[in-house]
Amino acid sequence: MTSPAPQTSPTEPTAAQPARVNLADVTPPVALGPLDGRYRGSVAPLVDHLSEAALNRARIHVEVEWLVTLCNGTSDAPGAVVPGAPTLTDAEIAYLRQIPATFGADEIAELAAIERETVHDVKAVEYFIKRRIAAAPDALGGTNLPAASELVHFACTSEDINNLSYALMVQGGMRDVWLPAAEALTDQLAAMAREHAGVPMLSRTHGQPATPTTIGKELAVLTHRLRRQLRRIEGAEYLGKLNGATGTYGAHTVAVPGADWPAVSKSFVEHLGLVWNPLTTQIESHDWQAEVYADVARFNRILHNLATDVWTYISLGFFTQIPVAGATGSSTMPHKVNPIRFENAEANLEISCSLLDTLSATLVTSRLQRDLTDSTTQRNIGPAFGHSLLAIDNVRRGLKALNVNAALMADDLDANWEVLGEPVQSAMRAASVAGVEGMENPYERLKELTRGQRVDAARMREFVAGLGLPDDVAARLAALTPASYTGVAAQLVEDYLA
Incomplete structure (x- = not known):
């Protein structure tokens, strides 16, 4: 009895199977999904809007605009929403708005490092902005921005x-x-x-x-x-x-009871270009x-x-x-496109x-007041x-x-004259209503002529000629072909596809 061959791990190198490069360690990183790999060229513009980095940039933008609102008020009610908040100058507001505007590769890495410490993505954004506010005196000279630092993420969940x-x-x-x-x-x-x-x-x-x-x-x-x-x-x-931890403006009203917080919230959300949800x-x-x-x-x-x-x-x-020059349609059948x-x-x-x-x-669906x-x-x-x-x-x-x-479409039409059974029997129905004799059972007669069998031009015209239709109707049907039997299709395109 022979002994079974020793078992090895699928990734354990052997003489027959040398060790492989771990693709997870390759630099630059290899994309896990096709959108960030094979197809990135087609979808790259969405990165500026719907990526994780775009999410963090949008968070910074919202936090900055909320800070400006708390200090300078809304368009409907100018002036500090939080008593004692410094009134920001145009230069200070411009400085704050440059934080999301200049959010690039270095800032993405910095924010990621902060998040590794906080283990909380939104809190990391708050600390990121506070770092920039702390650096404002060096950038602006005299400034009151540091006095507004604790208004970053004020009363917000x-x-x-x-x-x-x-x-x-x-x-x-x-x-x-x-x-x-x-x-x-x-x-x-x-x-x-x-x-x-x-x-x-x-x-x-x-x-x-x-x-x-x-x-x-x-x-x-x-x-x-x-x-x-x-x-x-x-x-x-x-x-x-923007209404707090359970939508009640609880922290807002305790901290600053004199403000009309629903009005502030509405004005702020609309300032961002969105529709306010009050409840x-x-x-x-x-x-x-x-x-x-x-x-x-x-x-x-x-x-x-x-x-x-x-x-x-x-x-x-x-x-x-x-055909695209140089392109291959099939790996084995060269004729294919x-x-x-x-x-x-x-x-x-x-x-x-x-x-x-x-x-x-x-x-x-979200359980009770919030799930994640x-x-x-x-x-x-x-x-x-x-x-x-x-x-x-x-x-x-x-x-x-x-x-x-x-x-080819014309040939296909010419091979299917039986489709004219519909207009012929419809013309017979109209003639019957107009009092023409011999128009009985039009559907059944066309069914007998066409169902399950091919009808060529000669056979269809012979049938029409023998119906006893009025001359003008017979002439109209005699001139009809499958290719000309398209109703007002072309006119519909012109009229309704502006």
Whole structure:
């Protein structure tokens, strides 16, 4: 009996398997996820809005603006909110506002070092700002800023700062990155729809040949759907609150009982460019986030529908893809140009929707006055938008590489004359109502002619000629072809796709 071979750890080096480099130790760091690795070029603009560094910069911005408000008051009620607070000069306010404006690599590292000591991210931000205030005399000369140091984070719970920061981040990411990309996509799609508004195409309902349309009208339908969602997204409200540990202004009113704290809070939140939420627990309820993410997810799903439809049109040959010089379609079949842009978009839209659905479902619930599940959840807003942005980029690239194969679509139409059974039986119905004899059972007669069998032009025209229709109706039907049977499809594109 032979002894079993000695067992070794999968990572233990052997003669047959030498020790490997630990990729976790490589410098610069290797990205764990594809958005910060393979696809970073497509999603990098979101880093300025929805990254951890962007969160900390937004926190600094909110803390600084709150300090300025406490010292100098609001637009409605100028003057110190906290009695004895120094009135800040324009130079001092500019100095404070430079703290978030100059937040870069060195500051990110410094803040991270502070957080390793505090083990609290928002407290680290407070100490970071206080360091800058302590250094203000050297930068400004004579200044009263150090006297205001203890007003940093005054009467605030962490969520006062976080909810406002996330609202500003999502608002900025939407306004500056995601919406412009989505609008550019719909504009591109609209231009394609208008260009091909009159190009006839055989429809397929339930996968079967059906009433002809135009390729432009079908693209217009998707454009119209996407733009409707964009209008909803553009009208979104971004809510914020600043009212203390349980939404009662408890610490505020004890420390400074003479201030109208709800009015101060409202003015401050609106100063930041947000909509004030007057009634909350410790957290802003996040309902607005659920609404925005649901709308973006719906946009994603319509775009997914576009990707699958275009993929199908490519498989039918209705669209041809422009080969990219030097690119490989298949590792073994050199003739192929695969629709990878649309397939990549499908996958990323599904991932984005999964994250957005989770955000929408979980953020609206917080146990009693506060639990911390939203803290980790909201850190995935960036990936949710990143996968959507990546999909938009892929669809735009894919659409740019398409040509419409009008000749093949014309051949497809000419091979399906049976689709004219619909207008012929409709004309018979109208003639019957007008008193023309011999128009009985129009649907059944066309069903007998066309169902389950191909009908060519000669057979269809022969059938029409033998119906006894009025001359003008018979002439109209005799001139009709599958390619000309597109109704007002082209006109719909012109009229409703401004």
